[in-house]
Structures are given as C-alpha cells and as structure tokens.
Amino acid sequence: MNFLFAVLGQTIRNLFRTWNSQFLTLVTITLSVLIFAFFSLIYTNLLNVGKQLGDDLRLIAYLDEEPVPALQEEYRRKILKFDAVDKIVFVSSKEAYQRFKKQLGTDRDVLTDMPQDFLPPSIEVYPVRSLDSLTRIKRFSDYLQTLPGVLKVQYGREWIERFYSFVQLMRIVVILSGTLLIMTTTFTVAHTIRLTLVSRAEELELLRLLGASGTYIRMPYFLEGGLQGLMGSACGLAALYILFNWIELQFTGSAMFGIFPFTFFPLPIIGTIIGLSTLLCAAGSFSSTRKIVQV
Amino acid sequence: MTESRRENRVMVELIKVGRFYPPDIEALTEVSLSVSRGEMLFLTGKSGAGKTTLLRLLCKIELPDKGLVEIDGMDLGKLSRHKIQQLRRRIGMAYQDFKLLPERTVARNIALAMEVTYQKKSFIRRQTKTLLDRLGLKSKVHARTADLSRGEQQRVSIARALANNPDLILADEPTGNLDAESTCRVMELFDEHRRRGATILIATHDSSIYADTDYRVLELKDGRIVDTKENHGTTGEQE
Numbered sequence: 001m002n003f004l005f006a007v008l009g010q011t012i013r014n015l016f017r018t019w020n021s022q023f024l025t026l027v028t029i030t031l032s033v034l035i036f037a038f039f040s041l042i043y044t045n046l047l048n049v050g051k052q053l054g055d056d057l058r059l060i061a062y063l064d065e066e067p068v069p070a071l072q073e074e075y076r077r078k079i080l081k082f083d084a085v086d087k088i089v090f091v092s093s094k095e096a097y098q099r100f101k102k103q104l105g106t107d108r109d110v111l112t113d114m115p116q117d118f119l120p121p122s123i124e125v126y127p128v129r130s131l132d133s134l135t136r137i138k139r140f141s142d143y144l145q146t147l148p149g150v151l152k153v154q155y156g157r158e159w160i161e162r163f164y165s166f167v168q169l170m171r172i173v174v175i176l177s178g179t180l181l182i183m184t185t186t187f188t189v190a191h192t193i194r195l196t197l198v199s200r201a202e203e204l205e206l207l208r209l210l211g212a213s214g215t216y217i218r219m220p221y222f223l224e225g226g227l228q229g230l231m232g233s234a235c236g237l238a239a240l241y242i243l244f245n246w247i248e249l250q251f252t253g254s255a256m257f258g259i260f261p262f263t264f265f266p267l268p269i270i271g272t273i274i275g276l277s278t279l280l281c282a283a284g285s286f287s288s289t290r291k292i293v294q295v
Numbered sequence: 296m297t298e299s300r301r302e303n304r305v306m307v308e309l310i311k312v313g314r315f316y317p318p319d320i321e322a323l324t325e326v327s328l329s330v331s332r333g334e335m336l337f338l339t340g341k342s343g344a345g346k347t348t349l350l351r352l353l354c355k356i357e358l359p360d361k362g363l364v365e366i367d368g369m370d371l372g373k374l375s376r377h378k379i380q381q382l383r384r385r386i387g388m389a390y391q392d393f394k395l396l397p398e399r400t401v402a403r404n405i406a407l408a409m410e411v412t413y414q415k416k417s418f419i420r421r422q423t424k425t426l427l428d429r430l431g432l433k434s435k436v437h438a439r440t441a442d443l444s445r446g447e448q449q450r451v452s453i454a455r456a457l458a459n460n461p462d463l464i465l466a467d468e469p470t471g472n473l474d475a476e477s478t479c480r481v482m483e484l485f486d487e488h489r490r491r492g493a494t495i496l497i498a499t500h501d502s503s504i505y506a507d508t509d510y511r512v513l514e515l516k517d518g519r520i521v522d523t524k525e526n527h528g529t530t531g532e533q534e
C-alpha cells in the first residue's frame with residue numbers, strides 16, 4: 001500500500017514536471033493511432049461490403065444435359081466437398097426458357113419459333129458470403145469446370161477481381177500503417193523517457209544512493225508510458241469517431257451509404273486498440289529504463 | 296544466519312583497504328578499521344586525507360582496489376544488487392556536497408528517503424516535522440532547497456540521513472557550514488541516535504565537536520591511519 005502511494009506520487013510528480021515533452025508524445029501517439037485506425041476502419045468496412053455482395057457472388061455452371069435427380073445429388077455432394085455454400089439451385093432448360101422470356105418482356109415474340117429447350121440447363125452455386133469465398137471464387141470456378149458434364153462456368157469475374165485487389169491493397173496499407181504506428185509510438189515514448197532520464201539524472205543517482213529498489217525507480221516510468229498509450233489511443237480513436245460522424249453527415253441520403261452502411265469499430269475492437277497501445281507504450285518505456293537501475 | 300547476524304557486534308570492518316585514483320593518487324592505503332555496533336567514531340584529518348573516500352566505500356558508492364569492506368558481517372564485494380539496495384536503506388549518509396534536489400522543497404527532499412523505504416505517509420509527515428523542528432528549520436518546510444543558505448542545506452541533508460532511523464549513519468563534514476548553536480543541535484541528534492543503537496561515523500576537521508567527548512577519534516593522513524585516540528576507552532560496548 002505504501003509502495004503504491006510512493007510510486008503513484010512519484011509518477012504524478014514526474015508527469016507535472018515534464019508536461020511539455022509529455023504533451024508532444026501524447027500528440028504523436030494520438031496521430032499515429034488516428035492514421036492506423038482510419039485505414040483499419042476503411043478495411044473492416046470493405047470486409048463488410050464483401051459480405052453484402054449479392055448475386056455477384058453467384059457461380060453458374062452450364063451443363064450439357066438435364067441432370068436426373070440422382071445426378072443432381074451427385075453434383076450437390078461434389079460441390080459441398082469443395083466448400084460450404086449458401087445454396088445450390090438447379091435450373092432446367094425449361095426454367096431457363098421461362099426466365100428468359102420474362103426478361104424479354106414485350107419482345108418475347110422472338111422466341112415463338114424456338115424450341116423450349118434451346119437454353120442449356122445449369123447449376124447456380126451461391127458461395128457463403130464472405131471475403132474468404134471471394135478470394136476463392138476463381139478456384140471454385142476452376143473446380144466446377146472439372147466436374148463431368150459441365151460445359152462452361154460463369155461468374156461476375158471482372159467486378160469481383162477488381163474489388164478483391166482493392167481489398168488486398170487496403171490490407172497492405174493497414175499492415176504498413178500498423179507497423180508505422182508501432183514504430184513511432186515505441187520510438188517516441190522511449191525517446192521521451194530517455195530525455196527525461198537525462199534531465200533527472202541527478203535524482204536517479206540520489207535514488208540509487210538511498211537504496212531505492214529497481215521496481216521503485218522503474219515503475220513510475222512504466223506507468224507513465226502506459227498512461228500515455230492509454231490517453232493517446234483514446235484521443236486518436238475519439239478524433240476518428242468525430243471525423244467519422246462528420247463524414248457520415250456529409251453523405252446522409254446519398255445512395256452509397258444506403259447500399260453499404262458504413263459502421264464504426266465495435267467496442268471490443270476499440271478496447272483492443274487501446275489495450276495494445278497502452279501495453280506497447282508501457283513496454284517501450286520499461287525497456288528503456290533497464291540501464292538506470294544498475295547500482 | 297539470522298542468529299549469527301544478531302550476534303554480530305561489529306558493524307563496520309575494513310581490512311587492508313586500498314583505493315587509488317589515476318594517475319598516482321593513493322586516497323587510501325592499507326586502512327584497517329573495526330567499528331562496533333552502537334559506536335560513535337570520528338574520522339579526522341586534513342582536507343584530501345581520504346575521509347570522504349572511506350565513507351563512500353562503506354555504502355559501495357566506490358569500490359576498493361584492495362582489501363575487504365564488510366558491513367554488518369556482509370562482504371560488500373559479494374553482495375547482489377538487491378542486497379546492496381537493502382543495505383543502503385539501512386544506511387543514512389549526509390554527503391559533503393549535500394546531494395539535495397535543488398528544485399524540490401525541503402519536505403520533499405526528506406520525504407524521498409522515506410518513500411524509498413516505503414514508510415507510511417503519516418510517519419513521513421511526522422518524522423519530517425520532528426527533524427526540521429529539532430534542526431531549527433521549522434519555517435523552511437516548503438522552501439526550495441536551492442533558496443536555502445549553505446548551513447540550512449547542510450541541515451536538510453542531515454535530516455534526510457536520519458529520517459529512516461538507520462542502523463549506520465555516515466556524516467561527511469556535517470558541521471562544516473554550521474554556527475555553534477546548530478552544531479550543538481546536530482550533535483545532540485547524533486547522540487540520541489547512538490543511544491538508540493545506531494553506529495555513527497563522522498568525518499570532520501572541526502575539533503570542537505570531538506574535543507570533549509569520550510568517543511574514539513581516528514586521524515587519517517595521506518590515506519593512512521596515523522593516530523587512534525581512544526578517549527578513556529568508552530566505545531560501543533554500551534549498547
């Protein structure tokens with residue numbers, strides 16, 4: 001208990017004594033968390049968009065002949081063997097004809113001379129709607145192509161591939177900004193601590209002479225780092241939240257937000273970002289005080 | 296282990312200690328010395344005789360180049376970092392150059408020593424007040440130590456050395472900047488601590504503070520002990 005009071009008192013006094021460099025560190029952490037969180041937010045929302053893709057995620061395999069029920073079962077089994085799917089729909093020649101006719105609307109006269117089975121039967125496969133299945137759709141298509149009786153496989157290729165490469169790009173940006181975040185925060189925190197260590201050399205020397213334990217000397221710096229991580233990341237996320245709300249306000253009523261509702265981080269993610277930043281800064285400052293406890 | 300420690304009547308033991316500084320300064324040469332628990336001992340000698348160096352060896356601020364230094368039966372050269380820290384918490388040293396933090400208040404400077412040993416807040420407050428009262432610094436509690444006179448700073452550093460009621464008190468020229476009245480107050484305090492059982496080493500060239508006492512006086516000259524004046528043989532035997 002006395003230990004706690006002594007260490008907390010020391011920490012608070014340290015913070016007040018060097019508030020200007022503390023403030024600079026705080027701003028640095030806030031900015032890096034803001035940048036990282038901004039890209040992450042875009043990324044996670046893209047993932048959501050991926051999940052909301054509708055029929056574009058549908059694969060159509062055209063067959064050479066109408067599959068009998070037993071064969072349909074066989075196809076279903078083989079498809080499920082490759083991957084979990086939302087649903088599998090068999091479309092017979094006749095159904096295809098009816099659909100086509102409906103699509104033509106008033107122009108349906110052109111079909112009068114055509115036989116009702118001039119369109120090939122097909123299997124429509126709806127993969128589970130997730131980004132993962134998006135990345136696997138090419139392989140899925142290749143697999144379907146190998147099934148006996150399949151003439152041709154179709155899917156919304158170009159659109160999906162472009163979207164996918166954009167998501168890939170965002171992933172790289174997030175990883176890079178995350179690395180940058182880790183580097184800048186640990187560096188600035190360690191740097192400020194090292195500066196304060198120099199300015200407090202006299203006091204540290206005295207503490208050593210008085211027989212202060214390593215914990216007593218280092219704990220204030222550990223707490224100081226942790227506190228900066230906590231406040232910096234909280235400020236960064238708060239800034240992003242304000243930005244997010246502002247952007248949302250600018251776009252209310254626009255079509256894009258109607259289709260893809262943009263959402264902020266859920267609480268667990270916020271907690272994780274703050275927790276990790278706190279830990280990172282605390283660890284950074286703790287390790288930079290390793291040398292000062294030598295007797 | 297605790298058994299033998301309790302029976303250990305010797306608090307400070309130096310055996311043939313040597314300390315050299317480059318290029319060829321022999322700060323201490325072949326110094327052997329034994330101080331009993333509860334003894335008060337004066338180290339005298341001209342400036343540059345090696346008094347400060349000897350005191351600094353006792354709390355391992357410096358290491359001897361030769362010989363052995365033992366405190367309370369423990370060889371300082373063999374102690375772990377942790378043990379050294381624990382030992383230093385039992386030693387109160389008033390440095391010749393005070394080593395006060397100039398931008399902090401008097402109270403803060405004294406409290407620091409007690410926070411390091413994890414004393415209760417109430418104890419710290421009480422102890423600081425008592426010591427400052429006794430040393431005539433009552434009105435300076437909240438003054439920055441940088442604003443104090445040399446004599447006042449000296450008394451603050453003494454107060455800090457005594458704050459934890461240490462087992463071993465090392466005072467380096469504690470009265471160098473004090474007037475007669477303050478000197479008297481300081482010596483009274485030291486005496487009280489000795490009666491409590493503390494071992495006290497005082498380095499000084501102020502003969503007025505040991506002239507009329509019964510305590511042992513050692514004279515250092517060019518790093519060697521040249522004269523032991525055992526006033527009437529009253530030493531640490533009375534505990």
Ligand SMILES: Nc1ncnc2c1ncn2[C@@H]1O[C@H](COP(=O)(O)OP(=O)(O)O)[C@@H](O)[C@H]1O
Nearest residue numbers: 316317320322341342343344345346347348349
């Ligand atoms: N760090 C040091 N480097 C070089 N010489 C030193 C150092 N410390 C002390 N000395 C020398 O050692 C001798 C003893 O010094 P000191 O113990 O301070 O004497 P005293 O305290 O008796 O005046 C002096 O000659 C001093 O110049």
Ligand SMILES: [Mg+2]
Nearest residue numbers: 346347391467
């Ligand atoms: Mg000296």
